[in-house]
Amino acid sequence: MKTETITLAGDVPGNSIELRVLRFEGKDDKAVTAYLQSSLHGSELPGQAALHFLIPMLEKAEREGRLAxxxxxxxxxxxxASAQWLAHEHLGRFDYFSSVNFNRSFPLLEGFDTSGLPGVDAPKSLAERLKAQLLRLALPHEIVLDLHCDDESESYVYIHQAFLPEMYDLASALGSTAILSWSSTADAAFEEACxxxxxxxxxxxxxxxxxxVTTVEFRGIADVGVETGRSxxxxxxRFLVHRGVITDAAVKLDIDFKGPVTPLENVEMIRAPQGGMILFHVEIGAEVKEGDKLVTVVTIPGDAGGDIVLTAPQAGRILTRRSHRYTRRGDDLLKLLGSKRSETARPGSLEA
Structure with a gap:
């Protein structure tokens, strides 16, 4: 393993960030290559935990000559994002300067030539230069896995329709319960840019x-631990072995994904009509029928007359819930995977 540190100067004198890049060298020039990254949103750590336990496995494969x-x-x-803290709370989803989601507004290139992207010292904001550098690292590889997590969630993956059904192997390897398929999000997330x-x-x-190419959602933001990281x-x-990036005769993958493959437009985003306390009626993974109670928003504590009960607009599976229990008007509360197009479907990503 070779470690490279890429330094990007900050937007004002005296500031900089360091991007730590680990490179493992394969023996076969014709073999599939892979790029894995985590924590694009800073505090989304299940993917980082997975890489923490994966890296020694890659080092061992490299030493033994099994890295193709x-x-x-x-x-x-x-x-x-990792450095963005306010009043003891980590806030890594949005860039403090621009308020843009760190996983949006990546350059969309027509080809794989990255020479036109801003360099590390270009007259661009630090966030723009970082996004360009991540693309420069990722695009030479055929496999690109961007590891994220949701608030409270099952494990699932986003996959462009062009890569299906071939990528059922990834969902099977990771134990994903669902695939969210897309054709264009129009928001230029890292996955879309790759x-x-x-x-x-x-x-x-x-x-x-x-x-x-995918965004992997490794369950919820608090699902960080030794056992989940190792798993x-x-x-x-297993996926890298199955795709031929690594050679390991002891590892076999059964492609047995049987979960729903849900287009983004079929996902019901249940949103708070008013602010208040959140009381969920359903657990992650629950199968619900149209009209079932999903969540109550308590707007006047102690007065049931202020309760707003939100019900399922169609039958489906509860994929995610928010981790907070106090909401603002218009906030997303949960994702329900439906079998038909949502009446509130809109272009772009599901969430801000």
């Missing part, structure tokens, strides 16, 4: 048996 393809790992992909050049190719040129690392390892 090159692997690049960036365990802490966003030092800007998939975009591939989608410009003809179907024959894409070679999706070798390529895999997720093993899932990533």
């Amino acid at each position: 393809g090159n692997i690049t790992v960036v365990p802490q992909a966003n030092p800007i 998939a975009h050049p591939v989608i410009q190719l003809s179907k024959e040129e894409r070679n999706v048996n070798r390529r895999a 997720d690392a093993l899932g990533l390892y």
